[in-house]
Amino acid sequence: MSIETRLRNGADEARRVAAEFDRRSIEARSASFARRAAFVAAAGVVVVAIAVAGIWASAAILTNDEEVADPPSPDLEWQQVEAPPEVDVIQDIWVDSEGFNIWSGNELWTSQDGHQWSLEIDTPSQLGGYATRGSLVRIDTGWIGVGDQDSVPTVYRSVDDEWISNPLPVGEARTAVWRLASNESGVVAAGARTTGGGDSELLVWHSADGATWQTVELGEGYPLSLDTRGSGFVLVEASFSGEATTVWESDNGLEWTVAAESAELVTSDPALFRGTLVAISLQTEVVAIRPGGESESIWTGPDSTGPDLNLSLGEVDAGAFGLLASAFDSSTEDVPVVAMWYSPDAERWTRYDLLDLFGEQGTVFAAVGGDRVVVAFEPGGSAGMSPEAPYQLWVGTAHP
Numbered sequence: 001m002s003i004e005t006r007l008r009n010g011a012d013e014a015r016r017v018a019a020e021f022d023r024r025s026i027e028a029r030s031a032s033f034a035r036r037a038a039f040v041a042a043a044g045v046v047v048v049a050i051a052v053a054g055i056w057a058s059a060a061i062l063t064n065d066e067e068v069a070d071p072p073s074p075d076l077e078w079q080q081v082e083a084p085p086e087v088d089v090i091q092d093i094w095v096d097s098e099g100f101n102i103w104s105g106n107e108l109w110t111s112q113d114g115h116q117w118s119l120e121i122d123t124p125s126q127l128g129g130y131a132t133r134g135s136l137v138r139i140d141t142g143w144i145g146v147g148d149q150d151s152v153p154t155v156y157r158s159v160d161d162e163w164i165s166n167p168l169p170v171g172e173a174r175t176a177v178w179r180l181a182s183n184e185s186g187v188v189a190a191g192a193r194t195t196g197g198g199d200s201e202l203l204v205w206h207s208a209d210g211a212t213w214q215t216v217e218l219g220e221g222y223p224l225s226l227d228t229r230g231s232g233f234v235l236v237e238a239s240f241s242g243e244a245t246t247v248w249e250s251d252n253g254l255e256w257t258v259a260a261e262s263a264e265l266v267t268s269d270p271a272l273f274r275g276t277l278v279a280i281s282l283q284t285e286v287v288a289i290r291p292g293g294e295s296e297s298i299w300t301g302p303d304s305t306g307p308d309l310n311l312s313l314g315e316v317d318a319g320a321f322g323l324l325a326s327a328f329d330s331s332t333e334d335v336p337v338v339a340m341w342y343s344p345d346a347e348r349w350t351r352y353d354l355l356d357l358f359g360e361q362g363t364v365f366a367a368v369g370g371d372r373v374v375v376a377f378e379p380g381g382s383a384g385m386s387p388e389a390p391y392q393l394w395v396g397t398a399h400p
Contacts, residue, residue: 072321072398074348076373078357083376083393084109084117090376090387092133095319095369102376103136108143114374114395124156124163133269134226137182144210146177146189153177153191157210168205169215175203179226181233188233188253189213190223202237206253218256219246225270225277234259234277236270236289247277247289260289273318273346283312286325288346298346302327302339311338314383319368321398322346324375326364328383335383336361342373342396358394363387372397 087104094101099112101120105128108120126147128135136145142158153168153175168177170193177191186208192200202218221239228234235248235256247259268280270289277289278298286299302308310331317324322344328335336354338361343349354361354377363381367374373396378387 072344072371073400074342074344074350075399076342076350076352076396077399078352078394078396081115081393081395082117083391084119088389090365090391091128092136093365093367093374093376094133095367096138098138100367100369100374101136101138108136111374114369114372114393121158121161124165126154126165127156134179134181137180137187139182139187139210141210144180144182144187146180146191148176155189155207155210155213164211166211166213168213170203177203177205179223181226181228183228183231183233185231185233185252188226188235188250190226190235192222195220204235204253204256214254216254216256218248221246227270227272227277229272229275234272236277268313268315271316271318273323274320278316278318278323278346280313280316280325283314283330286313286316286323286346299325299341299343299349301325302341302351315364315366317366317368317373320370321368321372324366324368324373326366326383329361334380336381337364337383340364340366340375344398358392363391 084102087102087107087109089104090102091105092103099110100114102109102117103123106123106125108123109117110120111117121143123136123145124147126149127145128147135147136143144158145156146153147156148154149165149167153170155166155168156163157166168189173193173195175191175193177189179190181188186206187210189205191203193203195201199220200222202221202223204216204218205213206216207213219237219239221237224236224238224245226233226235232249232251233253235250237246237248239245246261248256249259250256270277270279279287279289281287281297285297285301288296288298301313302311310329311327312330314326314328314337322342323346325341326337327339328337338354340352340354341349342352358377358379360379363378363383363385365376365387375394375396376387376391377394378385378391381387
């Protein structure tokens with residue numbers, strides 16, 4: 001099912017949930033919010049991904065162990081580079097310890113600098129059956145991904161350039177798996193299963209080797225995001241009803257504790273910025289998410305008047321190099337991305353209008369690395385869609 005179809009299907013439910021919150025702040029963006037709602041349907045599991053999550057924050061976002069001593073300039077120099085050949089669709093673009101990765105759904109390409117790309121491995125067509133982003137990660141012995149095989153959530157491991165499939169222990173209930181994360185503590189997968197009455201139950205699976213898995217039952221929701229933090233893991237859970245969100249933390253992937261709970265509208269998947277979760281709230285501001293139960297805005301986003309009246313923040317990507325937020329035009333059917341903002345420190349922000357930078361508006365997928373940003377741009381595409389050929393690949397580095 002295409003993203004566009006899922007967005008249309010989720011529109012009515014998104015309006016219902018939006019009505020339960022502050023109507024004045026929602027109504028101006030109700031049309032765009034409805035378009036961005038999604039039904040994630042797989043193996044009979046239907047979860048309404050309404051992007052409702054909790055907000056926790058602290059000004060200490062810039063005073064942790066991963067703080068950059070001398071943040072780079074907020075101004076970037078952009079250069080268009082040659083994209084990997086024969087990649088027609090980008091399902092995901094991300095950064096890991098070895099560099100940048102682009103996954104087409106059938107091929108995985110890697111690059112240390114975003115300029116030179118090499119084919120790493122062909123991937124099974126079953127990968128990413130329920131969600132494409134975050135469904136493929138690197139491990140010590142190769143690569144591991146999640147998908148489905150005959151409607152059963154399945155893990156796929158690459159061994160000597162061959163893929164071995166291992167069904168996850170799910171029991172008889174209908175179950176879907178979305179996310180993966182890996183570090184020295186092992187591999188963690190996160191998903192959900194139906195519990196009757198339209199509710200869902202959050203599940204986590206842990207494996208030391210990618211072959212044998214243990215199941216951990218957590219809350220009554222579904223995974224909004226899953227990341228590593230040092231040798232541990234952090235998982236953001238959204239409730240099925242959209243009325244609550246929980247941040248879970250684990251040192252080993254098996255024992256999980258609640259770090260914080262809240263119920264506030266978030267409209268993007270959380271990302272890690274120097275050890276602290278960040279996300280977009282109400283499509284209007286970037287917030288930091290930190291255990292403790294308090295919230296704080298770190299950037300208020302574009303003006304809500306004049307030429308920016310119809311701009312809504314869509315995504316925020318984060319890495320050691322900084323933050324990259326994007327905004328789309330909610331007044332048009334295609335909701336194209338109009339502008340991006342870069343910040344090296346969550347304090348100084350520089351705007352880049354896509355018309356000035358790329359000559360057109362469209363789709364943006366971004367990955368923030370240690371010293372640069374890589375952006376996949378599809379002219380004329382819709383916000384939130386996977387870029388399709390002929391897309392462009394751009395690299396942004398700090399202005400000297």
